[in-house]
Amino acid sequence: MRANFISNMDKLNISVVEMFEVVRKQCILSMKALKDGDIELSYDVIKLDDKTDMLMGEIEEKVIELMALQNPMSKDLRTLFAISKIVTDLERVGDFSVNICKKVIEMKGEKLFKPLIDIPKMNDQIIIMLDLTKEAFINKSKKKAFKAGEMDEIVDDLYELVYSEILLKINENVKNIDQGTKLLFIGRYLERMADHITNICERIIYIISGDILEIN
Numbered sequence: 205m206r207a208n209f210i211s212n213m214d215k216l217n218i219s220v221v222e223m224f225e226v227v228r229k230q231c232i233l234s235m236k237a238l239k240d241g242d243i244e245l246s247y248d249v250i251k252l253d254d255k256t257d258m259l260m261g262e263i264e265e266k267v268i269e270l271m272a273l274q275n276p277m278s279k280d281l282r283t284l285f286a287i288s289k290i291v292t293d294l295e296r297v298g299d300f301s302v303n304i305c306k307k308v309i310e311m312k313g314e315k316l317f318k319p320l321i322d323i324p325k326m327n328d329q330i331i332i333m334l335d336l337t338k339e340a341f342i343n344k345s346k347k348k349a350f351k352a353g354e355m356d357e358i359v360d361d362l363y364e365l366v367y368s369e370i371l372l373k374i375n376e377n378v379k380n381i382d383q384g385t386k387l388l389f390i391g392r393y394l395e396r397m398a399d400h401i402t403n404i405c406e407r408i409i410y411i412i413s414g415d416i417l418e419i420n
Contacts, residue, residue, distance in 0.1 A: 209274045213283070216266050217342075220287060220294075223259040224338040226252065227294050228331065230301035231397070235327040237305055238390065239320060241313040246305035256298040260291045282414060286407040290341070293400040293407075297334075300393040300400075307386045316387075317380050318373055323387065326362045326394040329355060333401045340405065346412050353405035353419030359398035366391040 230249055237245040267284045270276060276284060333352045340348035367388065374384040402419055409415055 234301040234304040246308045249305045349405040349408040353402040356402045363395040
C-alpha cells in the first residue's frame with residue numbers, strides 16, 4: 205500500500221512540474237505577443253490556458269483520491285494540501301498571461317507610444333522566479349523557495365517605475381490614455397503573477413518544514 209502511495213505521489217509531482225512548464229510557456233509567449241503586437245499569438249496563448257486548466261483539474265482530482273483512499277500520513281497530508289494550493293496559484297499565473305493577451309488583442313496591433321523597457325524586465329524576473337520555484341519544488345529546497353519568493357520585491361519596484369512612467373506619458377498627451385491604461389493593467393497583472401509565485405514558495409516551505417509563514 206505504501207509503495208503504491210509513493211508511486212502515485214511521484215506521478216503527482218511530475219504533473220505539477222508539467223504545469224509549471226506550461227505556465228512558463230504562457231508567460232514567455234504573452235510577453236512576445238505584447239512586444240510584437242501579435243494578435244494571432246495572443247489567441248494561441250489563450251488557447252494554451254486550456255492545458256493549464258486541464259492539468260489543475262487532474263491534479264486536484266488525484267489529490268482528493270489520495271487523501272480519500274490511500275490513508276496518507278500527516279506529512280503526506282500536508283504535502284497534498286499544499287499541492288492543491290500550489291496548482292491554484294499556478295493557474296492564476298496562467299490566467300494573468302491570458303489577461304495580458306486580451307489587452308494585446310484590444311490594442312489591435314497599434315504602435316506603442318513608448319518602447320517597452322520595464323514591463324519586459326518584470327516578465328523576465330517572473331520567469332526567473334518560476335524556474336527557481338520549480339527547482340525548489342523538485343528538490344524540496346527551502347533555500348531556493350526563499351530566494352525565489354524574495355524576488356517579488358524586485359518585481360514590485362519595477363511596477364512602481366512602470367506606473368510612474370506611464371502616468372507621466374498620459375499627462376503629457378491625452379491621446380495616450382487608452383493605451384496607457386491597458387499597459388497599466390498589464391503591469392498590474394505581472395505584479396500579481398509575482399505575488400502568486402511567492403505564495404507557491406510559501407507552500408513549498410510548508411511542505412518541507414511544516415512552517416506557515418509569509419515571505420516579504
